[in-house]
Amino acid sequence: MTKEMESQDITYALAASPNFEQDGICFAARGSGLYRSEDGGETWQHAYGSLDLEAPLPTMAIAVSPDFASDRTVFAGAPGGILRSFDGGENWDVIQLPAPPPVVSALVVSPDYVRDGIALAGTVEDGVFSTSNRGGQWVAWNFGLLDLNTICLAISPDFARDETLFVGTDSGIFRSTNGGRAWREVDFPLELAPVQSLALSPGYSKDGVLFAGTESHGLYR
Numbered sequence: 001m002t003k004e005m006e007s008q009d010i011t012y013a014l015a016a017s018p019n020f021e022q023d024g025i026c027f028a029a030r031g032s033g034l035y036r037s038e039d040g041g042e043t044w045q046h047a048y049g050s051l052d053l054e055a056p057l058p059t060m061a062i063a064v065s066p067d068f069a070s071d072r073t074v075f076a077g078a079p080g081g082i083l084r085s086f087d088g089g090e091n092w093d094v095i096q097l098p099a100p101p102p103v104v105s106a107l108v109v110s111p112d113y114v115r116d117g118i119a120l121a122g123t124v125e126d127g128v129f130s131t132s133n134r135g136g137q138w139v140a141w142n143f144g145l146l147d148l149n150t151i152c153l154a155i156s157p158d159f160a161r162d163e164t165l166f167v168g169t170d171s172g173i174f175r176s177t178n179g180g181r182a183w184r185e186v187d188f189p190l191e192l193a194p195v196q197s198l199a200l201s202p203g204y205s206k207d208g209v210l211f212a213g214t215e216s217h218g219l220y221r
Helices: 003-008
Strands: 011-016 026-030 033-037 061-064 074-078 081-085 093-096 104-109 119-123 128-131 150-155 165-169 173-176 195-200 210-214
Touching: 011 061, 026 061, 026 074, 061 104, 061 119, 074 104, 074 119, 081 104, 104 150, 119 150, 150 195, 165 195
Parallel strands: none
Antiparallel strands: 011 026, 026 033, 061 074, 074 081, 081 093, 104 119, 119 128, 150 165, 165 173, 195 210
16 A cells, blocks of 8 residues: 555445444444444544554455354454454454465455354455454465456355355456355456456345446446
8 A cells, every 4th residue: 555545545445234223333444544433424433442553554344244243243454464353343353464464455254154254355466365263364265366466355145055256356357166265267358357346146146146346447247
């Protein structure tokens, strides 16, 4: 991240509690750090207060557990590692990724996280990392991923059954149907890349619908 980007304090990602209607909790990942709201976004507070940081920690990715109401788990992605909270963002563990430290650009949590403990992280130059023990350890899973400049991730709503993931990169889209252990390039026109965002239909297992947002060529389905 450049000094110019930090000075603009870009908002890179947003995440809301699955029980947002009841608890009003949401998070904003920004160039100046992670922010947390408990009133539906009316007011915001710095979420990294317990870390006693000497300088802002740029945060580019944020994801919450689907069982947030019970486990209070939050993941945040920053340069060099992943931060994990088990109390809704009050206190954090810092998990460093293998050197040279990559910049974490995207995070997704398995819809079946309560049972499988799986989350995945995309990085700017080092591909995709996966954890199956609730963020305690992360390993690179890049077999077949020909472009390691990952920008976004999407996970199937029926991941427990189909193990399907998508990653958007500088050159296009890659898909895994075995939980990220291997990847194959999707037939997406190279001239439309980079792919900045991905979203799957809630009924993906039946309709197979994937949306891709590009940097300068609009939205594709």
